[in-house]
Amino acid sequence: MNKVRTQKGAKIFLVIFLAAVGAALILFSLNNKLDYFYSPKDLESIEAPRGNFKLGGMVQVGSIKLNGTQTSFILTDFESSIKVKYTGVTPDLFKENSGAVVYGYLDAKEFIALELYAKHDENYMPPAMLNLE
Amino acid sequence: MIPELANFILILSMSLFFGTSLLGIHARKIESARIIIKPLFTNANLLLLASFALLIYLAVTDNFSVKYIASHSNSSLPVFYKISSIWSAHEGSMFLWIVLLGSWSLLFVRNNYKTDLYITDVLIILSSILFLFTAFLIFTSNPLDRVLPLSPIDGADINPILQDPGLAIHPPMLYMGYVGFVIPFAAALANLTSSSTHAWEKSVKRWTLAAWAFLTAGIGLGSAWAYYELGWGGYWFWDPVENIALLPWLCGTALVHAMAVSSKTSNLKAWVTFLAMLVFILSLFGAFIVRSGIIDSVHAFASDPTRGLYLLSLIAGISLFSFALFIFKGFNYQKKVMLFGSKESFISLNNILLMTAIFSVFLGVLYPLIYETILGPKISVGPPFYNTIFAPMVLIAGLFIGSSIDSQWQRPFRSRKLLKLAYCLVLIAIILAFLYFFLGISFSAIEGMSFIAGSFILITYTLSIFNTDRKRRIANIGSFVSHLGFGLLLIGIPLNSNLSYEETVAVVINEPKQTERNTIILNNIYEAEGPNFSSIIAEVEVNPGTNAVLLMPEKRRYANRGQVTSETAIKSSFLRDIYINLGELNDQDQWILRLQSNYFISLIWGGIMIMLLGILVFLRKIKHAAD
Numbered sequence: 001m002n003k004v005r006t007q008k009g010a011k012i013f014l015v016i017f018l019a020a021v022g023a024a025l026i027l028f029s030l031n032n033k034l035d036y037f038y039s040p041k042d043l044e045s046i047e048a049p050r051g052n053f054k055l056g057g058m059v060q061v062g063s064i065k066l067n068g069t070q071t072s073f074i075l076t077d078f079e080s081s082i083k084v085k086y087t088g089v090t091p092d093l094f095k096e097n098s099g100a101v102v103y104g105y106l107d108a109k110e111f112i113a114l115e116l117y118a119k120h121d122e123n124y125m126p127p128a129m130l131n132l133e
Numbered sequence: 134m135i136p137e138l139a140n141f142i143l144i145l146s147m148s149l150f151f152g153t154s155l156l157g158i159h160a161r162k163i164e165s166a167r168i169i170i171k172p173l174f175t176n177a178n179l180l181l182l183a184s185f186a187l188l189i190y191l192a193v194t195d196n197f198s199v200k201y202i203a204s205h206s207n208s209s210l211p212v213f214y215k216i217s218s219i220w221s222a223h224e225g226s227m228f229l230w231i232v233l234l235g236s237w238s239l240l241f242v243r244n245n246y247k248t249d250l251y252i253t254d255v256l257i258i259l260s261s262i263l264f265l266f267t268a269f270l271i272f273t274s275n276p277l278d279r280v281l282p283l284s285p286i287d288g289a290d291i292n293p294i295l296q297d298p299g300l301a302i303h304p305p306m307l308y309m310g311y312v313g314f315v316i317p318f319a320a321a322l323a324n325l326t327s328s329s330t331h332a333w334e335k336s337v338k339r340w341t342l343a344a345w346a347f348l349t350a351g352i353g354l355g356s357a358w359a360y361y362e363l364g365w366g367g368y369w370f371w372d373p374v375e376n377i378a379l380l381p382w383l384c385g386t387a388l389v390h391a392m393a394v395s396s397k398t399s400n401l402k403a404w405v406t407f408l409a410m411l412v413f414i415l416s417l418f419g420a421f422i423v424r425s426g427i428i429d430s431v432h433a434f435a436s437d438p439t440r441g442l443y444l445l446s447l448i449a450g451i452s453l454f455s456f457a458l459f460i461f462k463g464f465n466y467q468k469k470v471m472l473f474g475s476k477e478s479f480i481s482l483n484n485i486l487l488m489t490a491i492f493s494v495f496l497g498v499l500y501p502l503i504y505e506t507i508l509g510p511k512i513s514v515g516p517p518f519y520n521t522i523f524a525p526m527v528l529i530a531g532l533f534i535g536s537s538i539d540s541q542w543q544r545p546f547r548s549r550k551l552l553k554l555a556y557c558l559v560l561i562a563i564i565l566a567f568l569y570f571f572l573g574i575s576f577s578a579i580e581g582m583s584f585i586a587g588s589f590i591l592i593t594y595t596l597s598i599f600n601t602d603r604k605r606r607i608a609n610i611g612s613f614v615s616h617l618g619f620g621l622l623l624i625g626i627p628l629n630s631n632l633s634y635e636e637t638v639a640v641v642i643n644e645p646k647q648t649e650r651n652t653i654i655l656n657n658i659y660e661a662e663g664p665n666f667s668s669i670i671a672e673v674e675v676n677p678g679t680n681a682v683l684l685m686p687e688k689r690r691y692a693n694r695g696q697v698t699s700e701t702a703i704k705s706s707f708l709r710d711i712y713i714n715l716g717e718l719n720d721q722d723q724w725i726l727r728l729q730s731n732y733f734i735s736l737i738w739g740g741i742m743i744m745l746l747g748i749l750v751f752l753r754k755i756k757h758a759a760d
Contacts, residue, residue, distance in 0.1 A: 023496075066725070068719065
């Protein structure tokens with residue numbers, strides 16, 4: 001009886017141990033692959049992040065310029081703003097005075113967007129952008 | 134008048150579900166009361182259906198005094214979209230979700246003629262769940278609320294993105310999958326509460342498979358919709374809303390496989406019970422994530438914290454109850470020895486992999502929330518995480534699936550098989566070398582793992598057709614076909630990700646533009662009028678000459694909401710899809726075009742369709758066996 005119990009204990013321990021190792025590995029992998037989300041104001045107060053990150057804000061009125069295949073605009077949170085450059089076709093919902101999220105990196109004082117997402121419709125705002133309005 | 138009637142019927146149905154569960158609890162002790170609960174349950178469901186039918190009627194007849202219809206439909210819409218507008222937003226979606234839940238339950242209950250304690254408990258569980266959700270619908274998100282006395286003359290119209298046949302099919306299919314898992318859930322739970330000894334998992338096997346088939350189709354359709362209609366340019370984005378649909382799918386996959394083991398060898402019985410509970414709870418979790426809006430997603434859903442809280446407490450309650458019951462009563466099974474190399478051992482190993490996958494996706498979905506709460510910064514978890522996690526698991530799963538093809542139930546591994554498997558791996562190495570040296574395809578580690586897994590499955594399965602040993606012939610055609618489909622999918626994904634590329638150009642009419650790999654000419658661009666939109670249509674020729682492809686991408690502006698949508702133009706072939714999006718007119722009066730070359734998309738859709746076909750074949754077989 002006792003032997004059976006020890007075996008069971010060992011099994012349970014093994015399962016917990018493996019699960020913990022698994023979780024640790026996954027979390028470790030997660031930490032290397034996170035995308036941080038900032039607002040233009042954050043970029044002033046924090047050290048400019050290295051690598052790619054997400055930036056969210058409103059597209060400033062009258063700031064959209066289309067030059068060749070490149071779209072440039074000013075992304076603002078009404079406190080700070082930053083110029084964003086994006087090469088490619090902009091999403092349908094991308095327009096001035098509405099929300100946008102860009103993914104990319106900082107180059108000098110400009111943000112080079114690799115991906116551009118627009119707000120979905122007039123009723124919808126990603127939770128991360130709610131505090132901007 | 135009719136909206137009130139529909140509302141009244143809905144409330145009546147909710148009360149009847151409540152009554153059914155109370156009476157059911159009473160009937161656990163008093164057997165003579167059992168005869169009445171099934172008819173009660175049936176009537177509650179019929180009322181639910183009637184109320185939904187009335188909502189459809191109201192939508193078709195443009196009754197804009199109903200707030201939901203006023204804000205999501207319009208008199209100028211075709212009837213088809215008037216109906217599908219019902220599930221284009223939260224309240225109506227939830228209603229459809231509940232109606233489908235009720236219909237599955239009703240079908241299952243009507244198929245069981247017994248009146249023992251087990252079926253009584255099934256009825257109690259089903260009617261309690263239906264009561265809780267109809268109450269949720271009525272009190273937090275009633276689609277039958279009215280705008281009176283000043284009801285609008287016309288509706289605000291459906292979101293143009295949703296004005297698409299994809300919307301009409303994708304959500305109902307997906308919901309059918311989600312809620313179909315209520316059957317194994319209720320059966321597993323009732324089996325524990327009634328301490329029944331009958332093989333519940335055999336009787337719900339085909340129900341589970343059917344739900345799983347619907348979920349597979351629903352996810353596949355969602356993927357296709359994003360690719361063909363929404364113009365997202367791809368088929369899978371690891372977005373939270375996609376991930377939470379993947380969770381019950383992975384769990385359902387584990388469940389149907391584990392069910393095969395427990396019905397063939399009576400191993401894994403406790404495990405099957407656990408999975409049957411988990412799969413439905415994960416479906417509910419999905420509903421919570423989508424409806425509460427607590428996670429950032431590219432999918433647009435109206436969110437409301439009250440609903441989120443209600444749903445969260447509901448799920449917490451259901452999970453606590455189920456898992457507590459499982460811990461106290463779920464382990465009374467006799468164990469059998471499992472031999473390594475037997476079919477059940479391979480399935481068990483794959484179950485472990487699937488659980489790891491579920492855990493990783495779950496963590497990936499919730500991690501931004503945990504991170505923000507504890508550490509502050511907003512983050513998101515993107516494709517790199519999921520790709521890195523999934524690739525090794527897919528590789529191991531592929532190797533197991535391939536090795537398991539000529540394994541048998543309760544028979545150990547035969548070492549001479551190893552040699553055969555080694556030959557297969559050598560063959561794959563040759564294929565990879567060929568791809569590299571002759572076609573210049575060099576996969577990344579992640580792509581390579583998926584490719585190896587896929588080709589290993591395809592090769593071992595194809596070889597098994599020529600197996601002369603009668604005992605080791607393919608026993609189950611459905612499963613055989615499904616796994617082949619899965620193999621094709623695993624080959625299609627890395628080929629697609631490796632070969633596809635994207636180019637953006639700015640063009641003026643009749644001036645050919647040479648990109649790195651293609652020539653693009655804008656032949657013409659003109660305006661046109663549609664039924665409720667005006668559009669700009671471009672005539673684009675790609676690679677004029679022998680391989681010329683003419684495509685007509687379009688931009689539409691819808692009159693009612695002033696919203697713009699792009700209509701992608703796609704030319705599909707087995708090898709490559711040419712995919713063009715029309716962009717804006719730039720400051721130099723050139724049109725911006727995005728040209729994507731997507732390779733082997735056909736293998737991805739084909740793989741999913743073959744998987745589905747296999748499930749259907751298998752379902753037919755079980756049905757025959759059951760009859």
